[in-house]
Amino acid sequence: MFIVHCLLFILFSCFTFHPFHTSLTQMEFDPKSQTFEISVRVFTDDFETALTKENGGKPLHLNLGQKQDKLVEQYVRKHFAVAGADRKPIPVTYVGYEQEADAQWVYLEMPYAGKSQNVFIKQDLFIDLFADQVNLVTIQLNQVKKTVVFRNNQPVQAVTL
Structure with missing residues (x-):
């Protein structure tokens, strides 16, 4: 199922219009820094729709050269979070975002x-x-x-790291 989703995501990421809605989040543990490096890939048009709504309906375009870090960070923090077993949030640091073809990559870091x-x-x-909407989260910790x-x-799920 994961492979099918990834293949569809890659296949349709070449087109501005896409018939499905998905995002891909990669969490990879870096033993040197003792952090998870987190990358979130989303279609630009979907992201602009969400950010426009977050921006009170004022249209927002990410590919016009104006960085929107404050709004991007605000939206991502509202919709992506990690908490411990005690449900206390684990701090996540916003690093930034960049455009790649018709997608946006948002970068975060989390201590672990x-x-x-x-x-x-x-x-x-x-x-x-x-x-x-389907959001895939791939977690790579050591060799697992x-x-x-x-x-x-299922917007929140329990995971063992």
């Missing part, structure tokens, strides 16, 4: 002590906009890789 633990991940980007699928009915 490297010890196995249960966490709750919230990934509900665009779920309030598109009923068919797992993928978690977030949908309208």
Whole structure:
């Protein structure tokens, strides 16, 4: 299922119009810095729709050369979060974003002590906009890789790191 989603995401990322709504989040542990490096890939048109709504309906375009870091960070923090087993948020640092073809990459970092633990991940980007939204989160920790699928009915999931 994951491979099919990834192939569809890559295939349709070449077109401005896409018949489905998906995002891909990659969380990769860096043992040197003891952090998860997090990359979120979203279609630009979907992101602009969400940011326009977040911006009180005032149209927003990401490809016009004007950086929108404040609004991008605000939106991503509202819709992506990680909490410990005690449900206390784990701090996530916003690094920035960049455009790639018809997509945007948003970069974050999260400290991680490297010890196995249960966490709750919230990934509900665009779920309030598109009923068919699917958000894939791939977690790479040492040699273990797992993928978690977030949908309208499952915007928060428990994961063991």
